[in-house]
Amino acid sequence: MSDLRNAAMTSKAWPFEEARRILKRYEKAPPEKGFVLFETGYGPSGLPHIGTFGEVLRTTMVRRAFEVISDIPTRLICFSDDLDGLRKVPDNVPNPEMLAEHLQRPLTSVPDPFGEHESFGHHNNAMLRRFLDTFGFEYEFQSAREFYRSGRFDETLLLAAERYDALMEVMLASLREERQQTYSIFLPISPSSGRVLYVPLKNVDGAKGEITFDDEDGTEVTLPVTGGNVKLQWKPDFGARWAALGVDFEPYGKEHAPNTPIYSKICEILGGRPPEVFTYELFLDAEGQKISKSKGNGLSIDEWLTYAATESLSYFMYQKPKTAKRLWWDVIPKAVDEYHQQLRAYADQDVNARLNNPVFHIHGHDVPTSDMVVPFAMLLNLASVSGAEDKETMWGFIRRYAPEASPATHPHLDEAAGFAVRYYNDFVKPGKVYRAPDDTERAAMEDLLARLRAWDGGLDAEELQSMVFAVGKAHGFEPLRDWFKALYEVLLGASQGPRFGGFIALYGIEESIALIEAGLAGTLATEPVAS
Known part of the structure; x- marks a missing residue:
């Protein structure tokens, strides 16, 4: 084992701490699928914000750290839940009246208010990919629309129908009594209106993999759970996706933390092993409010890059991910100067100090030198x-x-x-x-x-x-x-x-x-x- 790997096995830098948790999953045998899978999720109900980028960046940092301590191949999937129904019109898009006509339709069936892409979901997916490509991330993009429609999710969906009662038992225990009366893990997509329907199911046939419900016009309809006819409610979808893909590591904001036991139990019922999860604190705007996709408050990635280089944003994202951070214009100059201070320090550091230096996790093994002779x-x-x-x-x-x-x-x-x-x-x-x-x-x-x-x-x-x-x-x-x-x-x-x-x-x-x-x-x- 090299000096670098030895140092990484004891480094207190948070990406190495997370990487060692993942490695421990496979201390007895390597993954049957042949690789370790990192995943990040994105809900394209609004324009991607800087927190979405931070999630992919931090996952990439853990992935790099894992590749230092292990020879097991890795993959990173950025998953977009673009089959979700449009629940409300975002505040920061044009033509809101047009979107209002398409509430509850899947995001990839809602017209693009910007007039640039096939749908609103496609527009937001394209924005996300452009942001990620700007930073040179190595990732595979996955769309829920294609995941459900292509058949890749069929085995898990059929198993969910077969084990419906066990899954419902988990979910009903987490719901208020009035919600329990109409809840189902499956959301049918209306064959008449194309809307995602939050309706009670009249029957679930686990043997046939079919559900029966009343459509919006009162007509009784029976549909297979495969072929993009249904989508799972978001909590079951989380756990089912873990099981279907074999996810080993997923980060998410602290608002998901109370649901982790639910996601994990769903995953186990569907034959999977829950991943290691990394819960991070949220970014706040100038008033200390949570950054929201629908509100568009806080800085966007493009706004940061108008006033500073990409590396300074990466540096800001690395710092104390479990601490809530105010993300506003005045943090930019400090991030730029601190990033270059760390670059200058890196050249003279030993291997242990380098692995604790944020620039290693930003750049990997190819850390540049700083030419900022003026702060x-x-x-x-x-x-x-x-x-x-x-x-x-x-x-x-x-x-x-x-x-x-x-x-x-x-x-x-x-x-x-x-x-x-x-x-x-x-x-x-x-x-x-x-x-x-x-x-x-x-x-x-x-x-x-x-x-x-x-x-x-x-x-x-x-x-x-x-x-x-x-x-x-x-x-x-x-x-x-x-x-x-x-x-x-x-x-x-x-x-x-x-x-x-x-x-x-x-x-x-x-x-x-x-x-x-x-x-x-x-x-x-x-x-x-x-x-």
């Missing part, structure tokens, strides 16, 4: 004080600070400079609030101004930081962070900011002198300081 947060401040409208303006400052850097040799930095200009103009600029310094702050800034005018130490960021630090100490700021907070609020219009010595080195001595002069004169709120 993203500092690029934002540079865009602010320079009034940059494009990244070419930013590069005028970057080249002076790091002469060896160029867009060709530092592509990530070049990309980040463009993102910083866009992010600043869309989010930072509208919320900037400058203030005047008080007497103590004014005296300290005038001292800093004098020292910068006399400065002959070049653009060494650490020396400049020490000088700024010394000014704060000399003027009695306690704690010293109040000095830096004053600089940020007076000069940058924000309560937080970069290491100020590094900022001076990047922006330039003369430019920083002009900035402080403008701050003392109270003119920063009206226009940026020209370079």
Whole structure:
């Protein structure tokens, strides 16, 4: 066993902890199907959101971790429950009145309100696949519509009809009394209207694999459970799919956790072995509300990628999956800088530290090097004080600070400079609030101004930081962070900011002198300081 595998067997990184649980399933014998199956589920009743992406990413991280500790082949299926009936019209789609006419029809039978695909379900499936392909995931897409209609699910559906009473016993025990009166694990699809019907069944013939019910017009109908004539209610569908596919690992949000025993029992009745499940916490919007497909609240994947690279989103998803996280615009800069900090650390780490580093789980064995010689947060401040409208303006400052850097040799930095200009103009600029310094702050800034005018130490960021630090100490700021907070609020219009010595080195001595002069004169709120 290699050093890498040995280290992985004791690593406390959560993907390795999950991978070891999966490996334990097969400590006596390898899987009869010849591979370990990872699955993620998606309900295309609304546009895919960032949480859906996170589920596939995290499963991919566990899959990669498993492939480090085992030679058993793996597969990843992304399953779309697109045979589900449209229960309500989402808030974030066009032509809602058109969708309202198709409530309870299978999502793949509902017209596409965007007018681009065969159905609403097909549209949302295409969006999901585009998102996943953007990130280079290796996965197999499975559609419930095809799964039910193609015959792949027939054996399990027939077994469900045969063992109907046992399955119903599990489900009825979880339902309120009034719901028990009409509940069935099978939902017939009306041959007349095409709607998914929530109706009581008059008979289930386990030997023939048929159900009998009254259609919407009162006509008694008998249908086989195969051929796409029915779909299972969502809880039985979960467990039945586990049994039919032989799923070994599936993640889902904490709202599913109370149902895990039900899913597992259904799976066992249908001859399967329940998978290892990974329950993660939910993403929250700016107000702390759960992100919803139908509401469209929270950030979308496309919105994140408008302001930062894909790797920063992957980094955000890796962090503490069992902790609820607020997912809003202001988390992006922090994620970008922390991701690059981890990249820089990776190069000098031993194998144990590397396996605990998020970038290993983002990139696998091919971890790139970081060329971000300027942090993203500092690029934002540079865009602010320079009034940059494009990244070419930013590069005028970057080249002076790091002469060896160029867009060709530092592509990530070049990309980040463009993102910083866009992010600043869309989010930072509208919320900037400058203030005047008080007497103590004014005296300290005038001292800093004098020292910068006399400065002959070049653009060494650490020396400049020490000088700024010394000014704060000399003027009695306690704690010293109040000095830096004053600089940020007076000069940058924000309560937080970069290491100020590094900022001076990047922006330039003369430019920083002009900035402080403008701050003392109270003119920063009206226009940026020209370079």
